[in-house]
Amino acid sequence: MKKRILLFITFFVYQHLFSQNTYVFFGSFNRDKTTDGIYVYQLDTIKGKLSKITTVKDIVSPSYLTLSPNGKFVFACTESKTPNxxxxxxxxxxxxEKxxxxxxxxxxxxxxxVYITVHKNEKWLVNGNYTEGSVSVYPIADNGMINPVAQNFQYPEGSIDPERQKRSHIHSTVFSPSCDYLFLPDLGADKIRCYKFEEDKKEPLVTAEKPFTQITLGGGPRHFTFHPNGKFAYCIEEIAGHIDAYRYENGKLDSIQRIAAHPEDYKGNFESSDIHISPDGQFLYASNRGEKNNIAIFSIENDxxxxxxxxxxxxxxxxRVFAIDETGKFLIVTNAVSGNVFVFKRNAKTGLLKKVGKELKIKSVSCVQIRKY
Known part of the structure; x- marks a missing residue:
């Protein structure tokens, strides 16, 4: 009996400790250096509860965050929507030390x-600038310091929507699974731009054999993600509310499907935004703003x-942005206009979501990242 009790206590303590080493990072459109801009919470991976750890002031409107592969550093797009x-x-x-x-x-x-990403070697940082339609590449020092820009490319062309696509709007910067290519969904030009990324060069962005993939005109490509198997890639169209599926190999995207992110009979405003795949590669999730404000859930077939x-x-x-933890157990979504955050538990078999924990209020919350330490 005593042995059973001891084993139970040991299991309980281990489970409790294990559940407390996952952290969640939120950005916000705070507009003011005197208010909090970045929030750090701890996620209880048993109950789905979020507990505040620390916050950061003296920065303006961190629109997007990313973490270095080793978890030591957080990088942010700051002073977003601030002219010049x-x-x-x-x-x-x-x-x-929290x-x-x-x-x-x-x-x-x-x-x-509006988007920032780190190379797997932790020596390069890439960000996309929406309004001016450009991409910038920076060397990163071992201590996390961002060095002056190494490359910057700006794109002038737009597409067919006179209100939304007068010029280029780079909306995300995503490395290929091997980090040897960089993909840039351009909402303004209806293109997914691509560069070969040669990490040992002082100027790593090199023109790719296929410099862009054209998407349906008026689609407005926004965010982009790769399947865990590295063979497929998916892009969400903000303006048209569709998802483009591709077969991927050596910097080239070959279209295999275009599917609505809303029910086919939906006639309202689209404004699709973010896209992620469960770690097991079985399900894809996409967020829709506008009238529905939902997460669309898709199963991924073998093809x-x-x-x-x-x-x-x-x-x-x-x-605007959501994230899935590395175990695939939780999905956390940020609602920017209503200023609230919800944690959903993910059913690994069905892919469906169920709210857990309580509502978290963060004014103008812009983004979320999850990391286990």
Whole structure:
């Protein structure tokens, strides 16, 4: 009997400790350096509860965050939507001390930075600037400091929508699974741009054999993701509310499907935004803003094609960015306009979502990243 009790206590303590080493990072359109811009919470991976750890002030409107592969550094697009003020900023995160400390900033190389990513070698940072339609590449020092820009490319062309596509609008910067190519969905030009990324060069972006993939005119490609098997890729169209599925190999995308992110009979405003795949590669999730404010859920077939299986309300307004934890157990969504966050537990067999925990209020919450330490 005593042995059973001891084993139970050991299991309980182990489970409790294991559940407390996952952290969640939120950005917000705070507009004011005197208010919090980045929030760090701890996720209880048993109950789905979020507990505040620390916050950061003295930065303006971190629209998007990303973490270095080793988890030591947080990088942010800051002063987004600030005329001529766009920056990329770095912070050091120490989970044992529960601190997030500012390191430095550099100019974003264009107005309104909206997406940022780190190469797997942790030596390069790439950001996309929406308003001016450009991409910037920076070397990163070992201490997390962002060095001056190494490359910057701006794109002039637009597409057919006179209101939304007068010029280029780079909306995400995504490395291929091997980090040897960089993909840039351009909402303004209806193109997914591509560069070969040669990490040992001082200027790593090199013209690719296939420099862009044209999507349906008026689609407005926004966010982009790869399947865990590296063979498929998916792009969500913000304006037209569709998802483009591709077969991927050596920097080239071959279209295999275009499917609506909303039910086929939906006639309202689309404004689709973010897209992610469960770690097991079985399900794809896409967020829709506008009238529905939901997460569309798709199963992924063996050939990479998608099949719609359900829609989950985000319980708020304007789900701009969401994230799935590395275990695939939880999905966390940020509703920017209503300023609230919800944690959903993911059914690994069906892919469906169920709300857990309580609503978290963060004014103008812009994005979320999840990391286990």
């Amino acid at each position: 003020g766009g920056k990329v900023s770095s912070f050091e995160f120490k989970p044992e 601190t997030l400390t500012f390191i430095n900033s550099q100019s974003s190389g264009g107005e309104n930075p 990479g094609k998608l099949k719609a299986i359900g829609y989950q309300s985000t319980l708020g307004n304007h789900p």
